[in-house]
Structures are given as C-alpha cells and as structure tokens.
Amino acid sequence: MFLNKNKSIAWLKALLFIAITTSLELQAHIKTITNEDEFVCLIDQKHPTVVMGSIDACPHCKTITLIFKDHAKKHPSISFVKANGPKTNMHGVTKRESQGKGDFKIIGYPAFVFIKDKKIVNVVVGGTPELLEKAIKDFANDIDSLSKKRKKDEQDIEQHSSKKSKKMNKKS
DSSP states (O other), X not given: OHHXXXXXHHHHHHHHXXXXXXXXXXXXXXXXXXXXXXXXXXXXXXXXXXXXXXXXXXXXXXXXXXXXXXXXXXXXXXXXEEEETTTTTHHHHHHHHTTTTTOOOOOSSSEEEEEETTEEEEEEESOOHHHHHHHHHHHHHHHHHHHHHHHHHHHHHHHHHHHHHHHHHHHO
C-alpha cells in the first residue's frame, strides 16, 4: 500500500507539472515548430524572434523552459518559439544561415537562436538561467532602442514634411 501511495503522489505531481507548464505556455503564446522548413521561415522574417531548441530527454532543457516562458510573457514584442533541435536541424540551419555573419554554431542543447531583420544575431548554448536572461534582456533592449529610433526618424520626417508644405502654402 505504501508503494502505491508514492506512485499516486508521483502521478499527481506529474499531472500538476503538465497542467502548470501547459497553462504557462498558453499565457505566453509560445509557438512550436516541428521541421526545418518552419525554422528557415522564421529566419526569413523581420519580426524579432527567439527560438529555443531542445531535446525531449534533456533535463536542462526542461528546467530552462520555465524561464523561457517567463520571458515570453515579459516581452510581448518578441516572438518566442520552441523547437526540437535535432528534428528541425537547428544546428545545420544556424551554421548555414550565419556563415560570414558571425558563424554561430550550436554544439549542444538547450540552444537559443536570436533572429532579427532576417538575420541570426546571436546564439546562446546551455541551460544557464543567468546567461539566457542576459541575452534576452540585451536583445529586448536592442529592439526597444531600434523602435525608438524608428519613431524618432518618422517624427523627423513628418516635421520636415509639415514645414515644407507650410512653405509651399505660403508661396501660393
């Protein structure tokens, strides 16, 4: 009877873990990709994206997934995507797509690929929470500063156009 009680507790813990992680995934809007073509399509878009490559049996991958999901909630302007690294050929695609642009390599999992403006801009390999948090924070700050610069440029163009049209109206 004692053995059955322990099994029951273990099953309850497993079900609770699945319920919590499923709930977090739904709240964080994390997409999952399943093949190489989907990974290549992610690289070929301008939207800032972080792809987490993992292996199903990897304990470090499972641990860091919660941190990854937490960042997905904190940074809604960035797309967060999960992938099975080997099934999506993340290592091969990353090496091919970054040749001459940083030559990023994935040598293990979990691996995080940072994509912006149709380019791989960073790769972080390993399950160290501090390293992932710093990389995501730097990526988000870079995107925020670019966004602010674009808004300022748009305002400058708008002001310049406004001044030019006022001058033209005065001449008429």
